[in-house]
Amino acid sequence: MKETINIIGAGPAGLVAAIVLRKHGFPVKVFEMSSDVGHRLNGDxxxxxxxxxxxxxxxxxxxxxxxxxxxxxxxxxxxxxxxxxxxxxxxxxxxxxxxxxRGAMPGTLDMGLKEQALSLGVEILFNRRLDAFDGKAIVGTGPKGxxxxxxxxxxxxxxxxxxxxxxxxxxxxxxxxxxxxxxxxxxxxxxxxxxxxxxxxxxxxxxxxxxxxxxxxxxxxxxxxxxxNFFIRDTQAHNKKLYIGESAG
Ligand SMILES: Cc1cc2nc3c(=O)[nH]c(=O)nc-3n(C[C@H](O)[C@H](O)[C@H](O)COP(=O)(O)OP(=O)(O)OC[C@H]3O[C@@H](n4cnc5c(N)ncnc54)[C@H](O)[C@@H]3O)c2cc1C
Structure with a gap:
């Protein structure tokens, strides 16, 4: 059994990572602080x-x-x-x-990726905000400020x-x-x-x-x-975390 991959954030970056890893046989858990995907966007x-x-x-x-x-x-x-x-x-x-x-309604990128992830067996835990995570994780939490x-x-x-x-x-x-x-x-x-x-x-x-x-x-x-955010981090990996999507710059 492959090791479970923890992903923080169910934005496009986190969901794409989850789909790809699942397709490569990894069990995947995604922690999302909102009650659904696409909450940051507005149907735009x-x-x-x-x-x-x-x-x-x-x-x-x-x-x-x-x-x-x-x-x-x-x-x-x-x-x-x-x-x-x-x-x-x-x-x-x-x-x-x-x-x-983009957003939390039918037809959006966010909803499409969520459907694909769920249908592959990705576990998405909504209303689960993780600000500190002890251990390895992929971080796709979007912009900071x-x-x-x-x-x-x-x-x-x-x-x-x-x-x-x-x-x-x-x-x-x-x-x-x-x-x-x-x-x-x-x-x-x-x-x-x-x-x-x-x-x-x-x-x-x-x-x-x-x-x-x-x-x-x-x-x-x-x-x-x-x-x-429009910055580039010096490195996309530190402290056992791999940063992806907008949180990576
Ligand atoms: C108005 C506007 C227009 C844009 N137009 C374009 C465009 O035309 N083309 C383009 O490529 N990009 C565009 N962008 C940028 C694009 O929206 C982002 O780059 C993209 O959504 C980033 O995806 P992401 O998955 O990295 O982060 P996000 O989409 O921000 O997703 C991050 C997820 O992590 C969750 N999260 C955050 N913190 C935590 C935590 N501590 N614990 C658990 N979950 C957490 C959030 O709730 C969110 O669901 C635009 C952005 C805006 C605001």
Whole structure:
């Protein structure tokens, strides 16, 4: 019998590790402090990046045994705005990114990975916060504090599918803002790397910007805020812990 692997955090990093290890025959226990997966996210769209590897990300995922049982839509281009520049249309023969949905609802990356893990016999212990663990563990607990904050909305819309990226220090100081639309649902977010107290003001500036630049249609908007880390640890392993996902940098 192989040794049981303990994983802290049932985010995408922890769940993917659990699925892969289970497929290699290890018993796996995942400790998750929330009552379900995806609690940090809000039904918003994110992009699985597909521009930094030769192979398609969905093929890479399949290679390590991850099924695409969640919303995963290829986007082949989009519009980029930068200050004092005309909007640039980006187009590519291969998907630039795959749009995924995040959160604790059907169709999300989080729910899809949870289903795969459970069906393989991974034991997920919800409402189990572990701040100290004596022994070997894989740690996938996500960001610690925030190097960047995000203020955004999810909404319904009659707009066509699109992806728009904006670089502008008034709208997103040292960061970026984006608009993603898929099949009548949208996400609009500003990500600030500086001047965090201006979050709500930047959000209003972003909305104004999109209104000025396109026929914006927003219904049933739901506002959310979040945060993330953009640091690299010196090492991903110390004190019998292996750090993965955003907790690894
Ligand atoms: C608004 C926003 C937009 C983003 N857009 C993109 C994007 O387009 N593309 C992209 O690649 N990334 C994006 N990201 C980043 C992406 O969401 C994260 O990198 C990713 O979710 C990290 O996954 P993870 O598994 O490492 O951590 P998380 O998803 O944070 O999961 C960590 C899990 O660990 C649990 N946990 C934490 N501490 C403990 C503890 N002590 N004990 C037990 N459980 C614990 C948490 O409850 C959580 O479920 C975005 C982030 C935000 C906030």
């Amino acid at each position: 769209f994110q992009g699985l990046e597909n521009w930094s590897s030769e192979r398609d990300i969905t093929e890479l995922l399949k290679d390590i045994g991850i099924e695409i049982n969640f919303l995963c839509v290829p986007y082949y281009g989009g519009t980029v705005y930068a200050p004092e520049m005309k909007p640039a249309e980006i187009k590519s023969d291969r998907p630039i990114f795959y749009l995924v949905k 925030g190097d960047a904050i995000a203020v955004g909305i999810t909404f319904n819309t009659a707009m066509e599918d699109k992806s728009v990226l904006v670089f502008d220090d008034d709208i997103a100081p040292k960061g970026y803002a984006y608009l993603l639309v898929n099949q009548g649902c949208g996400t609009m977010v500003t990500v600030l790397y500086r001047e965090y107290r201006r979050g709500n003001e930047c959000f209003e500036d972003m909305k104004r910007f999109f209104k000025d630049n396109m026929a914006l249609d927003i219904k049933n908007e739901k506002k959310f805020g979040s945060y993330g």
